[in-house]
Amino acid sequence: MSRQQLSRSFYLQPTLDVARRLLGMYIVRRTPQGRLAGRIVEVEAYLGELDPASHAYRGRTARNDVMFRKGGHLYVYFTYGMHFCSNVVTESKGTGHAVLLRAVEPVEGVQILAKRRDVNPTDIEQLCNGPAKLCQAFGITREHNGTDLCGETMWIERRDPPLAEELIGVSTRVGISTGKEQQWRFFMKGNRFVSKGRPAMQNRH
């Protein structure tokens, strides 16, 4: 299968569709040390002003400004005093919808990812199995907030055929205090690179 960078139109689809379809795609970042890439195995959808758990729920602010741009931008936020998390903005400009990248399977640049995480490269499962770990490993910080994924520094590409529907697990989201009833977390069933975060309710399927 050829490698194909996702175009703008991909990100403009309905957020829950984008979230599901991102599973199995590859996030790629160019760095001076080399190329980093990981296969996306876990995501969560945040539906802007419809979603009390979303940063965009209360409207546009300086912090969440990027969420209100058109789909295909990267929204990076800082939380818990020490962590960054990355989101892919979806749908058209002004909706505030986004998909949180929660876990990836390291594919390229494993040595670099391990060095940034300060863990043994043989401990590959620990490199990117959580939204903040993923950012640390890929070196994603506030500088990358607003990056256009349709550009050439960081992007998402398709390498494999679409994931079979029965391989996609669904559950409630992790680490939130409101909007717990929504089953907007999607992950690859049985994949060892999925994060350890425990959703509020048991997984479906």
Added chain:
DNA sequence: TCCGAGATTCACT
């Protein structure tokens, strides 16, 4: 294996 707390910054109320 599980659970609780600390780390540490900043946007928002």
Added chain:
DNA sequence: GTGAATCTCGGAG
């Protein structure tokens, strides 16, 4: 002033 879309470590069971 408060608490957050988290992670890690240490201690208890």
